[in-house]
Amino acid sequence: MTKRYLTKSRFKTALECPTKLFYLNKSEYDDIKEGDGFLQALAEGGYQVGELAKLYYPGGHDITDRGYLKPLEKTYELLKQDDVIIYEAAILFENLFVRVDVLVKQGNKIKLIEVKAKSYDGKGVDTFVNHSGFIVSKWKPYLYDVAFQKYVMALAFPEYQIESYLMLADKTKITSVDGLNQKIQLVKDAEGEIGVKLVGNVSPEALGNPILTAVDVSELVERIHDGTDSQVVPQYGFADLVSRLASAYENDDKLVNTLGNHCAKCEFRSYDTHKKSGFNECWKQQTSLTNSDLQKPLVLDLWSFSRKQHCIKQGKYLMCDLEKADIGNIADFSDEQLTKQQRQWLQVEKVKNNDSTAYLNRRGLKKELELHRYPLHFIDFETAMVAIPFYNNTPPYEQIAFQYSHHVMYEDGRVEHKSQFIATEKEQFPNFDFVRALQQDLEQDDGSIFRFAAHENTVLKQIKTQLIEKTEIQVDDREQLIQFIDTVTQGGARSMVDLCEIVEHHYYDPYTKGSNSIKAILPAVLQRSEYIQNRYGQPIYGKGCEISSLNFDQPQTWLQTGGSGDIVSPYKLLPDIFEGVAEEIARSFMTAHELSEGGDALTAYAKMQFPEMTVEEKELVIKGLLRYCELDTLAMVMIYEYWLSELRSE
Numbered sequence: 001m002t003k004r005y006l007t008k009s010r011f012k013t014a015l016e017c018p019t020k021l022f023y024l025n026k027s028e029y030d031d032i033k034e035g036d037g038f039l040q041a042l043a044e045g046g047y048q049v050g051e052l053a054k055l056y057y058p059g060g061h062d063i064t065d066r067g068y069l070k071p072l073e074k075t076y077e078l079l080k081q082d083d084v085i086i087y088e089a090a091i092l093f094e095n096l097f098v099r100v101d102v103l104v105k106q107g108n109k110i111k112l113i114e115v116k117a118k119s120y121d122g123k124g125v126d127t128f129v130n131h132s133g134f135i136v137s138k139w140k141p142y143l144y145d146v147a148f149q150k151y152v153m154a155l156a157f158p159e160y161q162i163e164s165y166l167m168l169a170d171k172t173k174i175t176s177v178d179g180l181n182q183k184i185q186l187v188k189d190a191e192g193e194i195g196v197k198l199v200g201n202v203s204p205e206a207l208g209n210p211i212l213t214a215v216d217v218s219e220l221v222e223r224i225h226d227g228t229d230s231q232v233v234p235q236y237g238f239a240d241l242v243s244r245l246a247s248a249y250e251n252d253d254k255l256v257n258t259l260g261n262h263c264a265k266c267e268f269r270s271y272d273t274h275k276k277s278g279f280n281e282c283w284k285q286q287t288s289l290t291n292s293d294l295q296k297p298l299v300l301d302l303w304s305f306s307r308k309q310h311c312i313k314q315g316k317y318l319m320c321d322l323e324k325a326d327i328g329n330i331a332d333f334s335d336e337q338l339t340k341q342q343r344q345w346l347q348v349e350k351v352k353n354n355d356s357t358a359y360l361n362r363r364g365l366k367k368e369l370e371l372h373r374y375p376l377h378f379i380d381f382e383t384a385m386v387a388i389p390f391y392n393n394t395p396p397y398e399q400i401a402f403q404y405s406h407h408v409m410y411e412d413g414r415v416e417h418k419s420q421f422i423a424t425e426k427e428q429f430p431n432f433d434f435v436r437a438l439q440q441d442l443e444q445d446d447g448s449i450f451r452f453a454a455h456e457n458t459v460l461k462q463i464k465t466q467l468i469e470k471t472e473i474q475v476d477d478r479e480q481l482i483q484f485i486d487t488v489t490q491g492g493a494r495s496m497v498d499l500c501e502i503v504e505h506h507y508y509d510p511y512t513k514g515s516n517s518i519k520a521i522l523p524a525v526l527q528r529s530e531y532i533q534n535r536y537g538q539p540i541y542g543k544g545c546e547i548s549s550l551n552f553d554q555p556q557t558w559l560q561t562g563g564s565g566d567i568v569s570p571y572k573l574l575p576d577i578f579e580g581v582a583e584e585i586a587r588s589f590m591t592a593h594e595l596s597e598g599g600d601a602l603t604a605y606a607k608m609q610f611p612e613m614t615v616e617e618k619e620l621v622i623k624g625l626l627r628y629c630e631l632d633t634l635a636m637v638m639i640y641e642y643w644l645s646e647l648r649s650e
Contacts, residue, residue: 030276128217166214175389180208337364337505364505376447377418403420406419408447467485522570
């Protein structure tokens, strides 16, 4: 049996909650992080940044072997050299095992460099601490990761002087070459594992200005080791903490952690009846709740509720246990918009009364909708912020707006998919073409423009900043584009209307379980509205149909039911990107077969920039992206149509 070591990733997981170590990588427990598109996109960005870091330390030895024994043998042999650079060096001490991203040895001095695809503002260690000198909470996982590696290495090699570094994507640096991202291509091996392949010239000259910065965090690491990194005195010293976690993992013992607000993000909370729920096991062990109780809404599920921890400490675990006093000051309901506390109490009341009906503030909603000018424009953006830029003169994590969809609703009820934009050219900064096309599409009239949440407003503001700062790019209509952005963003004469805010202020459906995501609102509307069911239960959507589409050639029926009788989310009905492609060919493609969330779209666009993507795959990916984004704006239309139908039925 393979020995169970406490590794970097397991230590990180244990810092979130030590109980998770027991559930980790056990097939009988469901893990909702698996298959998460955004996490996949972040992971893939991490692979690229890790490879770029190696290129910034040329001449090293890359230990690509998996497992424990071979990597250890190779590392220890290389460390016999006086001066050596090792990538993915393997270090073992008793039941502790780490792989160091970049290890630079000069005599008896070692630089331990942990590489992260995280943005950094160039302010040195001041970035990581508050005014009192204590480590800021958002940086703790990264610094504790470095501290763990330093701890293991110091135990394994006490004769070395070890300096600790955190290497990050520096937002104060800009690229001096085009196509830097494309030089580090993501690939999949026969087993589906992600790796990287270097493309073209990757010499220091070809890479241009470095955009990663290694920050010396040795002092902060020492403070973590001696327990002075925080105002709160830790329950365990660092050495005791590591020993406790390593022993528990080695012996497969379950550590009990206090229940709290952190449980809301537990990846082992599962509704899959075929697998175990680690979340349920924890909560049953520490409360009197049963499996049946844990299927009910918990205090953790209350929307935007900041007092979850307080209520859990009081033994109020279920949402139905809450009283008005737990929420705070709740004003009497009126025709005006819901306050945050009113909406929270509405969610609680629906649970207490076993009331599954939707709430619609008809008078308030009617007042809101009467302010809107026809024709109505519904827009949605797809964007990418990658650590390694695609373009010259660009910092890490620069906003790239590569796609939008645009539906229009007329006063007589007609709907059409009016226009769209997608950037398909490699190594061509798309943002100014993007906003120019958007301006042309929206300036045909003065109808109200709708977005869902703040993203579109934020992106346009970022593009305005780019228009002001990127003077090296010739833009003849620069001032007109800036003026357009000022007009349609917050505070402008034609400021976009946020549909998500209207949801928060006037509408709540228990079917959404408190989520205001469009991916939750749309299925609720489809489940609830007879009007929408009748309308979209017919094949009326597509090219040449009653509702015209730019991307769906065949008539679409968006209302379909699953085995349980519940309506299937339309996002689940989007066709496989590679439908009709021979399986052996599709296996060689870089892109996932489905697009169902923003992380998938980001990843697909990033891979389109790789020169090795075949023309066939690129065309299929573009079609998939266009259909996905079109559905986002159609979803906005459906929500609006539902509200109109409800107001007509008064």
